[in-house]
Amino acid sequence: MSEDERPETEELVTEAPSEREEDEFLPRRELLDQIHEAIAMGDKARLNDLLEPMHAADIADIIERLDPSRRRDFLELYAGEIDGEILSEIDEAIREQVLEQLPPEVLADAVREMDSDDVVDLVEDLDEEDREGILAALDDSDRAAVQQSLTYPEYSAGRLMQSEVVTAPEHWTVGEMIDFLRAEEWLPEQFYHVILVDPRRHPVGYVQLGRMLAAKRDALLGTLREDSFRTISAYAEEGDVAYAFNQYHLISAPVVDKDDRLVGVITIDDAMAVLDEEHEEDILLLAGVGEDSSITDSVTETLRRRIPWLMVNVCTAIVSSLVISIFETTITDFVALAVLMPIVASMGGNAGTQTLTVAVRALATKSLTTGNVWRVVRREAMVGLLNGLTFAVVMGVVAWFWFGGISLAGVIGMAMIVNLAIAALAGVLIPLTLDKLGADPALASGTFVMTMTDVVGFFTFLGLASMVLV
């Protein structure tokens, strides 16, 4: 049973999946069309039939992808069916619209079903009044758990944890534990470990349920505990929590307060969601898009998020243009400079972005630390210099063949070396500096680096030209 047996079928040879099933995990197009139809017809029964077999997460995705007016019609029909699971899957961006349309008793039922961490996630961005309205649906102890979580800072482990935990003293036997679990009416939806606590509720270890099931009834829980055991401070940042889960292959981890007392537990599925969001944030920030951007934003929402970054970029581009304007007369004399100068800037920008991205990722994954920072900076400087030499030769040859002047070739070669070296240094030093200042290293790094390489590129290229060519 415990798997040594394997099907002996021989047809299981290496081969590519027949075709890429890109929509494997997605509601099929036709289903969506049918849903749209049911909404348009106001056919409540049909809508329920269509959605009934679906997972809450997929229903939430469908709600997210409807345009706002159709969503309103949808909720008119479907609001009564929305339960805690669906509600906790719905994206923050549209949650308020959904909450407004839910009948109070449906909302109350949904909230009562949810784990405390999902309730925290639901109410943390609401104003005081709406929050109180929702919390009123909970019984006293659940409400107290949610309020306790809300006392921890945003994006902390305390907000991420659920207060529903299963604990036991280490002197219990497996038999006592099983009897306790069988007698207990109230247990978390899912749990994978029993947390061992001392009488003052300090976690001292944990036991995998699998190990407990395989042990004799009279085995002491204390003897079954895992070798490696880690608690998480309720004040730890959620990004660090996600890192710890990924690094140490944790499935669940106890959360403790300042006095090291157990206050909750974080499970890996929540940590995985955080990891996903943190990545999303990095990639969007690097591209100069507001961190919560989504493909489902409206046009005005999108403009609101993107225009500020473009506004910054127009300002920095004007700075670069000011640098160019210093050399107007040189350009009038040698128009080849105008033709070639974007190459210098573009190569600097690209090389800078490469370094920057690797540095931002290394900071996020904690592989760039005080221990190796100077080695990394030296290495990037060396890479920048060698890149510069390589493309100095390439562009020198191109310029020579194209415009026939050896001095012009020399000028663009020198500018290439300087700009690619600066690009490399800026690419690693700018995110490091932002990190030291406590800012997100992805934030605005791209703009800084690009401005630097544009300004340095135009200045060295045109400056050298004005000295050499005149």
Added chain:
Amino acid sequence: MSEDERPETEELVTEAPSEREEDEFLPRRELLDQIHEAIAMGDKARLNDLLEPMHAADIADIIERLDPSRRRDFLELYAGEIDGEILSEIDEAIREQVLEQLPPEVLADAVREMDSDDVVDLVEDLDEEDREGILAALDDSDRAAVQQSLTYPEYSAGRLMQSEVVTAPEHWTVGEMIDFLRAEEWLPEQFYHVILVDPRRHPVGYVQLGRMLAAKRDALLGTLREDSFRTISAYAEEGDVAYAFNQYHLISAPVVDKDDRLVGVITIDDAMAVLDEEHEEDILLLAGVGEDSSITDSVTETLRRRIPWLMVNVCTAIVSSLVISIFETTITDFVALAVLMPIVASMGGNAGTQTLTVAVRALATKSLTTGNVWRVVRREAMVGLLNGLTFAVVMGVVAWFWFGGISLAGVIGMAMIVNLAIAALAGVLIPLTLDKLGADPALASGTFVMTMTDVVGFFTFLGLASMVLV
């Protein structure tokens, strides 16, 4: 016990963690210094003492961060201590160096300890001979499991799964299951569910261990199964597997072959690692850096990864320059064009990157699908147009004040509108096209979009200028 109790301490108010403990999960600087010292001294006992309390993942990180010659010295001293856990944590990039230095018997012991998925990960990139050498250490059934996994395509669920699973028929009672587990000598290191199978080994459901522990001995396993149950095809792409785990909050999921028979199980910690790697790949590809780039690469390695992309960029930059060179005489007459043209190109590049990044992420998270693609394209086109109008006004006013010509202001405004609209369309259509062609939408999208916006930007700006200003 089951948590209603919460510490009543009042000091748990909202407050920031005393200071950002950035190295919380990292070996501290001093520890690293001591390790370096022990290596330099050849002090084996001291090295063992230092590393003894550390988690395998952290030891692997330390090995990765050593420079290659120091790593060799380290392995001379420490190779005997390397076990399966450490070995499976070591990054592919340096794994070969480590394998070469491991004494055969240490390697054999380590491999025997590992789960089958970790062995697959270890041997899949080795050549036939080295692979056979390692597999020889395994007993027959484990070796067969690994070889079975290796028949599935790279990056498929079949490579990711472990063959160690716990199964039961659904007609078993909880008591029978517990007795079976107690009697079974061999069980997986970690397991969270019992998979219910029919006599032909088709999975039909699964039972959480927690639910089993809470049930009476005579309860049938079939009655305890979870409502939602999903199997994963051994041929599914690992990215889709990670998506499914994150979407449906799976903790473990059974893997089936073409005949729907159970061949293994994937656990969420492996899915989380895949999610992490896929993000990493996206972000590095978007930046034009080879997908396996790491901050610990050597200078030559780094150059080897980055120069090809820069080479592509130098070619596309030359194409843009060719466009500029068409208008050499116009530029000589109106040098203001040379000053302003980089702004048009830069704004296009930035707006294109914004759209591109959102589109690439939406494809990765499956929120951009055939169902909403035209809505998204229309919306981006509208955003592009409105961005264009906004910055047409901004740059028109700037150009007017700076160079005093209303025609020049009109020209740059028009060029802005055209280029930002094109940027938006290119930003969404290029990744969509790459995706349709089966390529990674992040791959080279950036280069395509930038080339497009540079060429279009220079061409419309200078082209309009040559018509209007002359």
